[in-house]
Amino acid sequence: MEKKTFSDWQQLAVQLKIEGRAFIDGTYRDAASGRRFDCVSPIDGKVLAAIADCGEADVDAAVAAARRAFDAQVWAGLNPRKRKAILLRWAALMREHLDELSLLETLDAGKPIGDTTTVDVPGAAYCVEWFAEAIDKTGGEVVPADHHLVGLVTREPIGVVAAVVPWNFPILMASWKFGPALAAGNSVVLKPSEKSPLTAIRVAQLAHEAGIPAGVFNVVPGGGEPGKLLALHRDVDCIAFTGSANVGKLIMQYAGQSNLKRVWLELGGKSPNIVMPDCPDLDRAANAAASAIFYNMGEMCTAGSRLLVHRDIKDAFLERLVAAAHAYTPGHPLDPHTSMGAIVDQTQLDRVLGYIESGRSEAKLLLGGARVNAIDGGFYVEPTIFDAGDGSARIAREEIFGPVLSVITFDSVDEAVSIANASEYGLAAAVWTANLTTAHDVARRLRAGTVWVNCYDEGGDMNFPFGGYKQSGNGRDKSLHALEKYTELKSTLVRLR
Numbered sequence: 076m077e078k079k080t081f082s083d084w085q086q087l088a089v090q091l092k093i094e095g096r097a098f099i100d101g102t103y104r105d106a107a108s109g110r111r112f113d114c115v116s117p118i119d120g121k122v123l124a125a126i127a128d129c130g131e132a133d134v135d136a137a138v139a140a141a142r143r144a145f146d147a148q149v150w151a152g153l154n155p156r157k158r159k160a161i162l163l164r165w166a167a168l169m170r171e172h173l174d175e176l177s178l179l180e181t182l183d184a185g186k187p188i189g190d191t192t193t194v195d196v197p198g199a200a201y202c203v204e205w206f207a208e209a210i211d212k213t214g215g216e217v218v219p220a221d222h223h224l225v226g227l228v229t230r231e232p233i234g235v236v237a238a239v240v241p242w243n244f245p246i247l248m249a250s251w252k253f254g255p256a257l258a259a260g261n262s263v264v265l266k267p268s269e270k271s272p273l274t275a276i277r278v279a280q281l282a283h284e285a286g287i288p289a290g291v292f293n294v295v296p297g298g299g300e301p302g303k304l305l306a307l308h309r310d311v312d313c314i315a316f317t318g319s320a321n322v323g324k325l326i327m328q329y330a331g332q333s334n335l336k337r338v339w340l341e342l343g344g345k346s347p348n349i350v351m352p353d354c355p356d357l358d359r360a361a362n363a364a365a366s367a368i369f370y371n372m373g374e375m376c377t378a379g380s381r382l383l384v385h386r387d388i389k390d391a392f393l394e395r396l397v398a399a400a401h402a403y404t405p406g407h408p409l410d411p412h413t414s415m416g417a418i419v420d421q422t423q424l425d426r427v428l429g430y431i432e433s434g435r436s437e438a439k440l441l442l443g444g445a446r447v448n449a450i451d452g453g454f455y456v457e458p459t460i461f462d463a464g465d466g467s468a469r470i471a472r473e474e475i476f477g478p479v480l481s482v483i484t485f486d487s488v489d490e491a492v493s494i495a496n497a498s499e500y501g502l503a504a505a506v507w508t509a510n511l512t513t514a515h516d517v518a519r520r521l522r523a524g525t526v527w528v529n530c531y532d533e534g535g536d537m538n539f540p541f542g543g544y545k546q547s548g549n550g551r552d553k554s555l556h557a558l559e560k561y562t563e564l565k566s567t568l569v570r571l572r
């Protein structure tokens with residue numbers, strides 16, 4: 076099939092029909108209060124649709140539907156092979172609707188169409204497929220026990236799972252929750268970000284078409300309120316959250332104030348990307364460093380936002396890095412040639428520009444630093460690089476979640492490890508070196524959930540657990556370990572005599 080052009084996508088965007096209602100108990104419905112909020116495209120600041128602004132009655136209805144479905148065992152009680160077949164059908168529908176879902180994601184979040192068609196939407200479908208394929212192959216254990224006993228250890232679905240997710244990879248982050256949670260037999264209530272609710276709302280209908288029973292998958296759009304209500308809800312058994320550390324801390328409190336539901340947090344990062352003087356390929360490392368911070372407009376939890384460069388190679392490296400950064404000129408997100416789209420909304424734009432202003436007084440600006448008017452009314456920022464000296468500047472410590480890189484200089488391996496670990500976060504890290512001992516030694520000492528050696532952001536495969544140390548969260552998305560979050564372990568002891 077021929078690749079779509081910029082004008083093809085623009086035409087499809089005009090014809091697009093957008094659903095903005097909540098999906099509860101197998102049907103779309105308005106918020107009980109009738110309230111709606113505007114969904115604004117960051118591409119040009121125009122309103123795309125009116126979205127149901129869910130409140131207490133909607134959250135209660137969604138949780139009640141999820142509970143009814145769980146108790147009736149219409150999903151959890153199916154043979155895992157049957158659940159697998161339905162989930163595979165759902166993933167196939169996502170792939171069939173690739174253009175539509177990618178377009179929704181691009182219009183809603185400002186992400187380049189070249190990324191949503193190749194990463195976000197296929198990635199979400201793949202996640203569902205992966206867990207669907209896994210679930211009829213993962214069993215329990217028969218454990219050693221006294222001779223008169225048979226000891227079984229089984230994993231059972233936990234019940235009603237609430238998933239509260241951010242806007243940077245809207246459908247992909249959601250799939251990392253609903254993929255394993257549904258495969259394990261749970262009912263799910265998904266609360267997408269108010270900044271990017273469209274794909275979550277649309278895939279709910281596809282779930283229904285695929286055969287996921289009513290009540291098993293619900294979507295309640297809205298701002299922080301429905302997220303808070305879910306976290307406080309006494310009939311939610313588990314909350315899986317991806318977002319900022321500040322809200323993550325609140326989620327833990329809400330669980331403590333209510334029913335001690337299980338809490339899983341995937342939070343922010345300020346990931347160090349360390350380039351040793353014996354880096355085997357400076358060009359490759361510079362391209363990877365640029366992609367690590369400028370891909371997805373820097374709106375990446377794993378963004379390599381702290382670039383630690385050894386003093387001996389700093390000048391040579393920065394020259395290559397600045398050249399590589401030019402590939403990320405902001406452009407129209409519907410143009411397949413665009414590699415950097417729009418910042419998600421005015422609030423996030425202001426936040427990024429605020430950090431750039433603070434950087435100007437604390438560090439030396441090497442590249443960018445301005446808002447650009449790529450499309451009238453839209454939210455675009457140039458790729459920005461600061462020389463942040465020893466890394467004590469605010470821009471080098473706090474998560475910005477935008478295309479702003481802080482370069483930090485070091486003189487020894489120990490100093491690099493110490494700077495890298497001097498962060499409240501611990502999501503990801505990278506080290507570039509030709510020395511095998513340095514590679515393993517540094518990888519072992521870095522306090523991060525993922526460490527890349529001589530690459531960055533590679534291994535997007537589902538086989539790797541993903542999550543953070545320290546205030547980057549707890550628990551892991553992806554891989555078979557993710558199933559641990561959505562199941563309870565049960566020991567059954569059968570006395571024979």
Ligand code: NAD
Binds near residue numbers: 239241299317474547
């Ligand atoms: P956020 O914390 O502001 O919002 C996340 C979600 O929580 C949204 O759906 C929001 O509506 C909801 N929310 C807001 N207030 C709430 C409250 N009081 N109670 C319950 N829910 C509430 O985060 P964001 O701005 O959407 O996303 C950016 C953050 O997400 C960054 O910190 C980023 O690093 C992090 N993130 C982490 C990962 C990961 O896997 N570790 C992945 C992507 C993004």
